[in-house]
Amino acid sequence: MRTTFHTELDELMTDLARMARLAAQMVINASIALHQSDIARAGLVVADRDQMNAMHDETERRCITLLALQAPVAGDLRVVVAALHAVGHLKRMGDLARHIATVARLKHPNPMISGKVRPVLARMGLLAGQLAEDAATAIEHQDPLSGCRLAAADGEVDALLRHLFGILFAEDWSHGVEQAVDAALIGRYYERFSDHAVAIAQQVCYVTTGWVSEPEDWETAGSPASCAP
Amino acid sequence: MRTTFHTELDELMTDLARMARLAAQMVINASIALHQSDIARAGLVVADRDQMNAMHDETERRCITLLALQAPVAGDLRVVVAALHAVGHLKRMGDLARHIATVARLKHPNPMISGKVRPVLARMGLLAGQLAEDAATAIEHQDPLSGCRLAAADGEVDALLRHLFGILFAEDWSHGVEQAVDAALIGRYYERFSDHAVAIAQQVCYVTTGWVSEPEDWETAGSPASCAP
Structure with missing residues (x-):
């Protein structure tokens, strides 16, 4: 009975890691859709979100x-x-990737990212995808230190969001209010996506040690207050 | 043993309702801090967030x-x-109220909301507070219909966010990029706060019926895509 139970727990972890990899794929595809105005790629993210929700429920x-x-x-x-907590985080990561893909779809065929924000959002998307991959690895290896490691990597995402706000609020911003608001919200989605990846790694820490590490700042770094230049 | 257990469950529900009322108080105080540039009121929200986190952990x-x-x-x-799900939603509601209060603190003594967005954000704050109160009542009464009722009320919050984006993106917007971005993010915080209140009511539905009602659109209504005019 217990052996079967532990097999079921192992399968649960395997499925959570699979969901984290799906989240990584979704956010990377959403970034490509956004930067290349690729409507088909955005459609993939929307379809993957349905799969993510089904995996969440199951x-x-x-x-x-x-x-x-x-x-x-x-x-x-x-x-x-x-696992109950992690599955909620993963579902939300799917929602956030879908938000980004939906922007790409609505703005098509016009590219919606201009000027200096382009490389910043590109880097944030790359890091968000990497953090989701790292969360998958943390689940698979049951690594108690992964929470701290991902929180450190997440610090770069937070710093990029602050940098993004600096660009948007500078006097030489010339792309108008709508592009600024879109970029701010997309930056925020990447930042929240990354926070959820860190939270999953912290759950891994909880599993292995019974203790959740929770750096004070990871969950507030995306507020406009802390992002203002 | 079971009687004691059911007493403990009742106490758990009472404490969740108390947390929902604290969230309501936090978002109302954050709104007052924002609209009246009231730094002391913003400080109350920050202190309440510590209390919310302690109640979450306990x-x-x-x-x-x-x-x-x-x-x-x-x-x-x-x-x-x-209860495990609800407590996570309540903690996040505290974070979001704190984000709003932090904006009020950082912008003090300058009022950060101007023109047509002022009544829209005021109404969103009022509704967000009401939804948290309604979530508390739903928990206390174990009302299986509360999920649908709150989702309907949340529809007004979503509509207000779309209206807000319409104001920010209009040609006659004259308050600059920074105010627009701040207003967009604050609107988004109110909208997410309200989503969490709805999610709590849906958990009440799950408790009483074993089934979670989840309108397709409540969780995506705040994306810039769906909010664009």
């Missing part, structure tokens, strides 16, 4: 079934509770 | 203890799982 249902049938305690209970 | 710990010691099944398990 994985959450399995977590609840495990709680009901196995009544896990101690470390096993931590795994299931962490 | 309530989550109690949920996990209940799972470990009581191994609930069926309806009782649904209550604990819903």
Whole structure:
């Protein structure tokens, strides 16, 4: 019974890692759609989000079934509770990638990113995808230090968001209000996406140590207050 | 044993309702701080956020203890799982209210909201506070219809966000890029705050029926894509 249970827990972790890789793929595709005004690529993200939601519902249902049938305690209970949290973060990452893809679709065929914000948003998209990949690896390896490592990488995303706001608020910004607002919101979506990846790694830390590391600043770094130049 | 367990579940619901009322108070105070450039009021929100985080940690710990010691099944398990989800939503609502208060602090003594966006953001703040109050009532009354009712009220928040973007992107917008970006992000915070209140009511629906109602559009209504005029 317990052997079967632990096999089920392993399968749960494998599926969470798969979802994290899907999130990585979604945010990378959303970035390509945005930068290349690629409407077909944006459509892929929308379709992947449906798949992510289906995986969320299925994985959450399995977590609840495990709680009901196995009544896990101690470390096993931590795994299931962490999976319940992680699956919510992954669903939200899918939503955020879809938001970015939806902007690309609505602005098509006009490129919506101009000037100095272009490389900043490109870098944020790359980092967001990498953080989701790292979260997948953290889940697979059950690495207790991954939470701190991802939080450090997430610091670059936060710094880029502050830099982005600096560009938008500078006197030489010449691309108008609408592009500025779009860029600010897209930057914010990347930043939140990255926060969720860090939160997943922190759940891995909780699974392996019973303790959640939570740097004070990771969840507030995206506020306009902290991003203002 | 079971009587004690059900007493503990009732206490859990009472504490969740208390947290929802704290979230309501936070977002109302953040709105006052923003509109009246009231730095002391903004400080209250920051302090309340610490209290919210402490209540989150304590309530989550109690949920996990209940799972470990009581191994609930069926309806009782649904209550604990819903509480685990709700407590995460409430913490995030506290973060969002704090984001708004932090803007008010950083812009002090300059009022940061001008012209036509002022009444729109004021109305969004009022509705966000009301939705958090409604979520508290839904928890207390275990009302299975509250999810749908709150989702309907949340529709007005989404419509206001679209209206806000219309104002910011109009040719007669004369308050510059920085105010536009700040207003867009604050509108987005109110909209996400309201989404979380709806999600809590949906968890109440899940507790009472075993089924989560999730209107397709409530979670994406705040994207710049859907908000563009």
